[in-house]
Amino acid sequence: PLFSPQRSLEEGPPTARSRPRTLAWRVLMTLLLLGPLLGSSVLLVYVFQSCGPYSCDTPACLDLLTQYLASGNxxxxxxxxxxxxxxxxxxxTSNSSQALAEENKSRLRRILEAPSSWPPGSGEEKAFQFYKSCMDTNAIEAAGAGPLRQVIEELGGWRISGNWTSLDFNRTLGLLMSQYGHFPFFRAYLRPHPTLLHTPVIQIDQPEFAVPLKQEQEQKVYAQIVREYLTYLNQLGTLLGGDPDKVLEHASLSISITSRLSQFLRRPQEERQAQTATIAQLQEMAPAIDWLSCLQAIFMPMPLSPSQQLVIHDLEYLREMSQLVGGLQLRHREFLQSHMILGLVNSLSPALDSKFQKARQVLGQKLRELTGRPPVPPHPRWMECVEETGSFFEPTLTALFVQEAFDLHTRKAAMELFLNIKDALINRLGRLSWMKEKARKEAQDQVTRLQVKMGAPEWALEPELATQGYPEVQLGPSFMQSFLSCVRALRARTVQSFQQSSPNHSWHVAPWGVNAYYSKSDHVVVFPAGLLQPPFFHPGYPRAVNFGAAGTIMARELQHIFYQLLLPGGCPACDSQALQGALLCLERHYAALSLPGETFFNHSHRILENAADMGALTIALQAYNKRLLLQRGETTLPSLGLSPQQLFFRSYAxxxxxxxxLQDPQDPHSPPQLRTHGPISNTQAFARHYHCPRETLMNPSSRCQLW
Known part of the structure; x- marks a missing residue:
């Protein structure tokens, strides 16, 4: 029996036969007591494993995993x-942003090449027809230089072809700028007034030369650039049927004019100060240009008068340009005409046949080699046609792109991410030792008042505006005629949009672009839909990916609000000694990480950009950690073997x-390796989560406390 009657003590010790029963009894009681405990332990392990990070196996996550595995080592x-x-x-390969930009253009290509039928005369129909015409290279090749010769005849011809009618210089200049979008001596455009918000004003600025000829370049390099440019202009003249001797003479004089004009550009853009003047005052200072007639032609139907206010960005250049042009009008008018025509041919090259485009492509490659800039692979035809269609029919392509790539669910998720980043920044401002209380409150108030534009402008969600019919666009019969019609229509729409002044911010990038920006004048930060795409952002990604990639991009743009504070004397209400100490620490930190053979540029722009990178990672990480505390159920990518925190840093990189x-020497940012190692090595959490030993590159003995 399992249970036997108790014996009295007098009965003596148990017999040998009873001992196994006692042992069995003890084992049974032990199992009964430990069973619930063991069962609960197994249950707790199961619960903890279920609540921990689990793999994201959705198609979006698996696509991202493929990219990470393909790029990582x-x-x-x-x-x-x-x-x-x-x-x-x-x-x-190209950098991540360029790869995303190309993917967005591929998406636009798929949209434009999808079989569809649109209402006759609608914006969609004209956009699709223009793209189709641009892609019809057989028709463009068959037309050859004929459409371009017709344009030149409309401008009075030129001496190179032997058929030249000496038209009034200012009339020709007005036609070039208003009808063909070519500005050979100066640029004129509408922009908001520098001090009066949302008030449009005509601005006069330096021209953009196809080949800037700066004589301060090394003499050997300068001579080689001139030779390559001369070869290119000779090709243009020959392709247009010009006499080789005349072409050489006129091309040489055109280069001489470009060289003289380039010499007048003495100040870089950041050092030039804008000033206001009326059209009448500018006429006195630069009399070779009939400013009223030229500007009226450009900005028709805006009513202009001699008292019209202008914003001038380089008055000294305009004075010297006027003297040069005035002398050429008296002595070499035919060369002045040829100079303008050659510049026009270069600007119209997107609409020309392959011989013209090949000549321009070869020139671009040669100039990059001579100036030490990285080579740029030639764009396929479809990409050029997508870009041109996007520039001329942006409202239509915006609506189609947003409809496919940035639905309301994605926009809501992106806005939630931004609000997390914004809150983390406000909280971080309260911890900065170099900010005194007054500066801290002002900075926090700036972030609170900041506006954000996410994805696309408001009108992109209004079909009747996004699908406008473009009645001013007349397509055909040649692609050149379609192209020029779109140039004129775009100029007219731009003028009209500025006449209808609105308090809303006017976007500076296409919604399918990948460049976010902060507008100081409107105090608004813009994140286009094209940026908030895989692999930077997706509503179904692990939160670590979205915070590490798109979150740091958002935090970085917010840093632009405070650039002025980091400049000398930019923050009187700050502890200047503590701030300068933090900036000096940052400078030394990046100098210690510099790549072999790289010169560390102690330049204000480079320092500001490095500070923005460092602050962005700090703020995004703080926002992510807070989100982990408030919301459980984190995911990670399968097969990478990374924890969510490790995945955060992986996504940032x-x-x-x-x-x-491949980086442009003019780029103020540090090289990609420094942009990765600088902020990460300054983040102690990285060393902790990746278990980095002390004194390794990513776990230095000291760190900077700027942000």
């Missing part, structure tokens, strides 16, 4: 070279992937 130690760990296999040698 796990043989590299993340604590010594995290850039190579994340981007080691992607260094021979993915945004920076790129080949340093």
């Amino acid at each position: 796990t043989s590299m130690a993340p604590c010594s070279d995290f850039f190579s760990f994340a981007c080691g296999k992607a260094k021979r 993915q945004v920076m992937c790129g080949e340093p040698r």
Whole structure:
């Protein structure tokens, strides 16, 4: 029996036969007591495993995983070279932003090439027809230079072809700028007034030369650039049927004019100060140009008068340009005409046949080699046609792109991410040791008042505005005629939009673009829909990815609000000694990480951009950590073997992937490797989550406390 009657003590010790029963009894009681405990332990382990991060196996996550595996190099130690760990296999491709921009253009291409039928005369129909005409290279090749010769005849011809009618110089100049979009001696455009918000004003600025000829360049390089440019202009004249001797003479004089004008451009853009003047006052200072008639032609139907206010960005250039043009009108009018025609041919090259485009492509490659800029692979025809269609029919393509790539669910998720970043920044401002109380409150108030534009302008959601019919656009019969009709229509729409002044911010980028920006004048930050796409953002991604990629981009744009504070004397209400100490620490931190053979530029722009990168990672990480506390159920990518926190840093580095040698020397940002290692090595959390030993590159002994 399981249970036997108790014996009295007098009965003595149990017999040998009773001992196994006692042992069995003890084992049974032990199991009964420990069973619930063991069962609850197994249950707790199961619960904790279920509540921990689980793999995201959605198609969006699997596509992202494929990209990460293709770009990463796990043989590299993340604590010594995290850039190579994340981007080691992607260094021979374009950087991440360029890759995303190309993907967005591919999406537009699929939209424009999809079989569809649109109402006759609608915006969609004209956009699709223009794209189709642009892609019809057989028709463009068959037309050859004929449409361009017709344009030149409308301008009075030129001496190169032997058929030249000497028209009034200012009439020709007005036609070039208003009807053909070519500005050979200066640029004139409408922009908001520098001090009066949402008040449009005509602005006069330096021209943009196809080949800026700066004599301060090394003499050998300058001579080679001149030779390549001369070869190119000779090709243009020959393709248009000009006599080779006349072409050479006129091309040489055109280069001489360009060189003289380039010499007048003495001040870089950031050092020029805008000033106001009336048309009448500008006429006195630069009399060779009939300013009233030319500006009236450009900005028709705006009523202009001699008392019209202008904003002038380089008055000294305009004075010297006027003297040069005035002398040429008296002595070499035919060369002045040829100079304008050659510049027009270059600007119309997108609408010309392959011989003209090939000549321009070869010139561009030669100039990049001579100036030390990275080579740019030639764009396929479809990409050029997408870009031209997008510039002329932006409202229509915006509506189609947003409808497909940025629905309300995506916009809501992006806005929620931004609000998390914004709150983290406000909280972070309260912890900065170099900010005194007054400066802190002003900074927090600036962030609170900031407006955000997410995805696309408001009108993109209004079909009747987005699908306007473009009645002023007349397509055909040649692509050149369609192109010029679109140039004129775009100018007219631009003038009309400025006449209908609105308190709303006017976007500076197309919604399918990838460049976010902060507008100081409107105190608004803009994140286009094209930026908030995979691999930077997706509502179904692990939160670590969205905060690490798109979140740091958002935080970085918010840093632009405070650029002025970091400049000398820019923050009187700050602890200047503490601030300068933090900036000096940042400068030394990046100098210690500089790549072999790289010169660390101690330039204000470079320092500001480095500070923005460092602050962006700090703020995005703080926002992500707060979100983890408030909302459980985090996910991660399968097969990478990364925790959510590790995935956060991996996603940040993915945004920076790129080949340093492809970086433009004019780019104020540090090379991609420094943009990755600088902020990450300054973040103690990275060393903790990646278990980096002390004194490794990503876990230095000291860090900076700027943001």
